[in-house]
Amino acid sequence: MMKKLTAYQYLLKDKLSGDKNRELIALLKDIKLAARLVSKELRNAGLNKILGEYKKLTNIHGEKVTKLDIVANNLFINSLENGGNCAGVVSEELEKIVIFNNEVSKNSKYLVLMDPLDGSSNIDVNVPVGTIFSIFKKSSIKKSTNIKDFIQKGNRQVAAGYIMYGSSTIYVLTVGKGVDAFTLDPVVQEFYLSHKNIKIPKSGRSYSVNQGNFYEFPIALQEYIRWCEQEDAKSGRPYSLRYVGSMVADIHRSILKGGLFIYSKSKRAASGKLRLMYECNPMAFIVEQAGGLAIDGDKRILDIAPKSIHQKSPIFIGSSEMVKLISKFIKSKQFD
Ligand code: P6P
Numbered sequence: 001m002m003k004k005l006t007a008y009q010y011l012l013k014d015k016l017s018g019d020k021n022r023e024l025i026a027l028l029k030d031i032k033l034a035a036r037l038v039s040k041e042l043r044n045a046g047l048n049k050i051l052g053e054y055k056k057l058t059n060i061h062g063e064k065v066t067k068l069d070i071v072a073n074n075l076f077i078n079s080l081e082n083g084g085n086c087a088g089v090v091s092e093e094l095e096k097i098v099i100f101n102n103e104v105s106k107n108s109k110y111l112v113l114m115d116p117l118d119g120s121s122n123i124d125v126n127v128p129v130g131t132i133f134s135i136f137k138k139s140s141i142k143k144s145t146n147i148k149d150f151i152q153k154g155n156r157q158v159a160a161g162y163i164m165y166g167s168s169t170i171y172v173l174t175v176g177k178g179v180d181a182f183t184l185d186p187v188v189q190e191f192y193l194s195h196k197n198i199k200i201p202k203s204g205r206s207y208s209v210n211q212g213n214f215y216e217f218p219i220a221l222q223e224y225i226r227w228c229e230q231e232d233a234k235s236g237r238p239y240s241l242r243y244v245g246s247m248v249a250d251i252h253r254s255i256l257k258g259g260l261f262i263y264s265k266s267k268r269a270a271s272g273k274l275r276l277m278y279e280c281n282p283m284a285f286i287v288e289q290a291g292g293l294a295i296d297g298d299k300r301i302l303d304i305a306p307k308s309i310h311q312k313s314p315i316f317i318g319s320s321e322m323v324k325l326i327s328k329f330i331k332s333k334q335f336d
Helices: 007-015 019-048 067-083 120-125 211-216 219-229 247-257 276-289 320-332
Strands: 053-058 064-066 088-091 110-118 129-137 159-165 169-174 179-185 190-195 206-208 260-263 293-295 315-318
Touching: 007 019, 007 179, 007 190, 019 067, 019 110, 019 129, 019 159, 019 169, 019 179, 064 067, 064 120, 067 088, 067 110, 067 120, 088 276, 110 120, 110 276, 120 129, 129 247, 129 276, 159 247, 159 276, 169 190, 169 247, 169 276, 206 247, 211 219, 219 320, 247 260, 247 276, 247 315, 260 320, 276 293, 276 315, 293 320, 315 320
Parallel strands: 088 110, 206 260
Antiparallel strands: 053 064, 110 129, 129 159, 159 169, 169 179, 179 190, 260 315, 293 315
């Protein structure tokens, strides 16, 4: 029987003990606070009439912005700034970096890159959405924070996590020592350890891709999808196609049940749609820490040398055997 430990107690005891981790553990508490506030907003959204698009705004990627995107972004920015454990933020909702100049934050060694509310187009139809975040250390706390501090390879992440606002609110986190999950108790508003040292199954029987783009995909991916659909008792095919259209929900299922999530390049999107720094990198760190793999079709996501804070990357992520197999398809067939 798992002891009823809060996220803070568990991290302090098992993963982030010692004075050197005090600031990081405090930063994770700031993120949890914002997650609780976003969860509350989402639970009441329908009643508070904050569903729907925000004054017909679009974000820097030209995507429609919902009111809750803005609400979530502001809640995270405020909690991170007031917590004083973070020197600056990159957000999917903001074109430019945010640097915190208050006396405490400006000496912090941590940086947060986030998608405050991923999958928000699903909110109006009550489909699970999520926050995805990545934490890096500044190269030097002596220098003032600038954009170069954020542009680091994913293999230098200190921590990464997502919060999925679904039937329950669950906070999945890695600090580089495996993956754990904490579920929000809505009465006491505390996250309790609910899944310890999560390991993703080596293989699974579901693949997750927007099949509607099939004829836009490279031939190699079309052939992989056709392979998944063929009947073969030995390999358990045909596999099931499971696609929520919310990255956090699709990857969370793949981590717990085994599976492969795909957002590929296509004729219309040469680099895919998902952002490297605050969607692909954090998810890749988490999945690798759980024993899975994550590639862009050519190399490990975490080894990609980023050029800009909002750049996109294709991603094939999930059970190790499934990622290895699709990598073989890509190497042996046409993938341009
Ligand atoms: P498509 C949601 O808009 C999102 O950013 C991810 O959460 C999701 O995986 C993807 O886009 C869905 O994109 O093109 O299949 O609708």
